Amino acid sequence: MKKSSSHLPAFQHFILMYKKQSLLIFISVYCCFCTLAGFADQPLSPIWSLEFSPDGKTLAVGKYQWVELWDLETQRVIHVYEPHVGDVRCLKFSATDKASPLRLYAGSGIPAQSGEIRIWDVASEELIKSFEIHADTVESIALSPNNKTLLTASMDELSAVIDINLLENTEELIDKQAKWLTQHVGRVLCTLYHPNGTYFVTGSEDKTIKVWNPETFNVLVNFDANDDAVYSLAYSVDENVIVSGSADNAVRTWRVAPAGGDEEIPVSQNSSDMTGALVREYNGHQGAVYSVDAAFVSLRQNNQAAMIASGSADTSVIIWNIRSGNRFRTFDESTDAVYAVKFSPDGRFVAAGGRDGKVRLWNLRRRALTHEF
Template identity: 25%
Template sequence: MAEFEQEDAHELRLDANDVALDVTENTEGMDEEMSDGELDMDPEETFQDDSIAAFYGHRKSVFCVQLHPSFPNPPIAVSGGEDDGGWIWNTIDGSEITRLSGHTDSVVAVSFSNDGEFVATGGLDGRVRVWRRHGSEWATWEFLTSLDGPSEVVWLSWHPKGPVLAAGASDTTVWMWQLPSGNVMNVFSGHTGSVTCGRFTPDGRKLVTGSDDGSLIVWDPRSAAALAKFDGGDQRFELPGGITSLTVSPDSRVIAAGGAAGGIRVVSIANVDNGDGGSFVGALDGHNDGESVESIEFISLAGSTAHIVSAGTDGRAIIWDLHAGRQRGEVAHDAAITKLVVHPNTPMFTTSSIDHTIRTWDARNAKQVGEQHGFTDGVLDVAVGVDDGLTQGAESGGIGAFVDISQSKGFKIVGAGDEGVALVFRLM
């Protein structure tokens, strides 16, 4: 952590006159033999495992993983997978804490509430199940309620300021509940396709959702009214194949949406409370045509929050300067990137990939600062938390031993693997 000092964040103030983003970068495509996501592996390559802990409870593909919001105190993670369930587990030694059962199909979304008191799982069975921390111990969790309503759940998002949970579904709807009562607060209807992504704005005043019908809607969570809607009716916004990912600026004024065919669209919602319906800012076209933008996030860089990082199935992660309307740099895996996560208050971000690796990058110079191995199949999700110095393994003195975290880069990384294991790494 000491390696990077927190940069002063300036509020992002963009409109269509501030930024010219209609840019197409000429970049080389992936080799044809990589286009289907397969790796050209050397059969004699020695297996490398850098992990310091592992969780083997799932046994089938692990689709999602998240760390407790107060990590590393407590040092716990939640994960969900193809085994129709989720687990809360200890990242220090990989031990099971609580089995999150009750689903009848794959768990594709897991999420701790922002205060860490609740944890939710969302499944392809249409169920959202919620547990609550019991007593003062983080190691004890009790089942609270099952929330029914959607068909297949696609994503979950907790409100940043209270126990309110939203879920997007494949049946075109978004549901929102109040916890711990489990009462339905609102059902949002306005998309015509699966609601593929969504999140509350950082200030909690709006809910933003994207769909594979190509529409992006900004909602008032209290009334379920659509404050702004962007779709292919405005040819400047059109995203063929629909929207696959979205992110909201830290000041809750700008949204960037990634598309199934590789495009990114940036819009301003700074004045939607005044009834202006939002405004189109520009287009970013740098990912390979036909390769979806799987993950996109704002990142603090050069004293400004006017930068985003996008990651796609073309194996590339691109750092964008929104003020200049162009690429600042890019990095690459050997196969599709499944997820990117930004390290809070630093210019670093981490990516997981089908190429079996997790890599960490410095967005200032697009240089790799770490690479983690240990998976034998694709890495489907990744989470990052502060390094507490705790580890396991004979080389460091056994389970619960401390290491000198000044010799690391200050973070632990947890990956979810397609072979049914979650691995914990120290960023060295």
């Protein structure tokens, strides 16, 4: 019969306890070493936002309290912008303008406490401006095509329209000079500027999408055909439609036009003369659609099409043909919810990031995963 350690002679009992203690010390030291060396299975910070630089050579990645700038050719981090307040929920590069330096705008915040915007000079890597603007996290930001106006969306149920020139040249409190939009009755989750600046758009937890006149700040069109919160917005230049992703698992496209006509909307158009309609609904996701983007994709010679990318809580990224409504491809390499999707400027790649903390890039022509970091 095997004896317990309590029945061993005193000396043998001491030796046994010494060996046990040594083993515990060894295990503790080994675990510490593994953690420091990066061998331990540590959870990665979720990726909340992605943004390609205008030249498509770098990708900005928003995480908890910092933004990483990745060189896509070498797949290495070339700079880290930190520290931010809370999760960096949204990113936006300024529009290409040879006369102005390239800037990176980042929105973050602490839930139910504050919403912050930071503006970085990309070339010098210097922080240009940091300011609090909301009473809750900043979920989305958009820039007017001329880089003169910044639009925000926040969990505090408000959107702010900020004159960037005043932002940089005044010591006055930012919230005093901003134009506040209060027509939503739920948290405002996404924003969008029309590529020509003819209108801007906001989407909300209240299930509506509102199209605004950028001069009068009147609501031109109110879309209310969503069955749940609107999480994301994009614009297809090729099809002239707004794209939305919603908590009801659907992707939708919407068209805005002057009543009785198909031409583009003048900036000064009166709201009573505007009309809008749902164009198409794309069903295929089995979870909330957290992010959408749109681009003109060249698949191969003489085969080009306007596409939508959508990322979902169901862990998939789906590429849709906007006009036909058909599913072009489903990418399922992500292991958890996808919070951000983005087409590269040339339409060759789509990037995605989410809860599993990894960025993935797929080559659309090859229909294959090419980068993961």
